[in-house]
Amino acid sequence: MTSRFQVVPAAYVALLRDGEQGTEVLLQLRRGTGYMDGRWAHGAAGHVELGESALQAAGREAVEELGVRVDVEDLAHHATVHRTVAAHRPSEERVDLFVSTHRWTGEPSVQEPDKVADLRWWPLDDLPDHVVPHERAALEVLAGRSSQTLVTLGFDQTLTLVAAVGRNGVIGDGSSMPWHLPEDLRFFKETTMGGTLLMGRGTWDSIGRALPGRRTIVVTRQQDWSAPGAEVAHSLEEALALAGDVEVFVVGGGQIYAQTIEHASRLVLTEVDLEPEGATRFPDVDPAVWRVAERRPGSGDVAAWVTWTRV
Known part of the structure; x- marks a missing residue:
């Protein structure tokens, strides 16, 4: 078998x-x-x-x-x-x-x-x-x-990982974002509006609320945790079962990215022209697995917005 x-x-x-x-x-x-x-x-x-x-x-x-x-x-x-x-x-x-x-x-x-x-x-x-x-x-x-x-x-469900990543691969310090990029926040809103967001508890805490116009599913081990506007799941599989046959936007943190990148069909990454300190990193993007489908130049600390699709 x-x-x-x-x-x-x-x-x-x-x-x-x-x-x-x-x-x-x-x-x-x-x-x-x-x-x-x-x-x-x-x-x-x-x-x-x-x-x-x-x-x-x-x-x-x-x-x-x-x-x-x-x-x-x-x-x-x-x-x-x-x-x-x-x-x-x-x-x-x-x-x-x-x-x-x-x-x-x-x-x-x-x-x-x-x-x-x-x-x-x-x-x-x-x-x-x-x-x-x-x-x-x-x-x-x-x-x-x-x-x-x-x-x-579930057979039409897809995963898209969305993240802002520094030159050194850092995406955060474990509790907050290491930068404030208004134009990237606008890009994030445009990309995810009307969609389903999947995030870990730490990412929820860093945002502090449910984002308007989007469904939010939070993965946490804490059995009695709840928050207004959040649907709670206690494992990745449970979260995806709740999401249904839609494009699911995975928006952090590091452990959730690591668990989902091998199953994702698309990466939407903001290349940030900074090298902040922080222990939370985005997984390596293997060029044998991923190819660049679109690159939009940014400005200031945003070098580019890059969409990768699975080879």
Whole structure:
């Protein structure tokens, strides 16, 4: 077996009931899992184990996570989601199989309280705002708002790294930018306006706020961190899954650049004609991997704005 054929399968169970506002679905609020915590998800879900069918996995997860038993013959398939993110790794190549049922034995309850903050019935026509993105896509199919039962996510996602870099490769001192370049700030605004920004917590702190006209996703290890205008992710993969099928502008800091440059399709770099002190550097741009697509001359301390594309 080669890495070309690796994929992670998972099964998701939607328990359904008739409510005052129509069909309702049972969702759990994730916590303590390290992935998509604070977002609503199917009441039961998990990886398909070796030698196990997706339907068998769904039945097992219903017992383990909700304490109910379902007959696999009562499980109806309603969606398959094939997903990835621009940081292509085997663990991020996934196929999710979604099934639903109105029939089960037992009363649904939280069986793993360390992973679930809440368990609640929601009308399919009025889902909560914060639902795990790929699970929302399947619920849209279940609700009849999408006729596409095979959903693909992440395959059109691209990464563009945007940075201002000194002659010595320095981009910062770990807490702030080592220069103030108004014309480069204007260029940054023009480049990213209307887009999705991905940044580390340190970069957010150096900016101090959400930038107008742009969506902002912040990667941080701090589980309880939040800020107005920021969507929070606790890993690069989670951040990219939240971003969806768009061009994602990676805007710092050094660790985030280092994690994403091998997966990027474009670099938009401001060449700054200074050599400031600082420990944070932009990764080396390998000319065997990248070629200059455009060079715009700057003025003053801005030598040029350079766009690189992958060879």
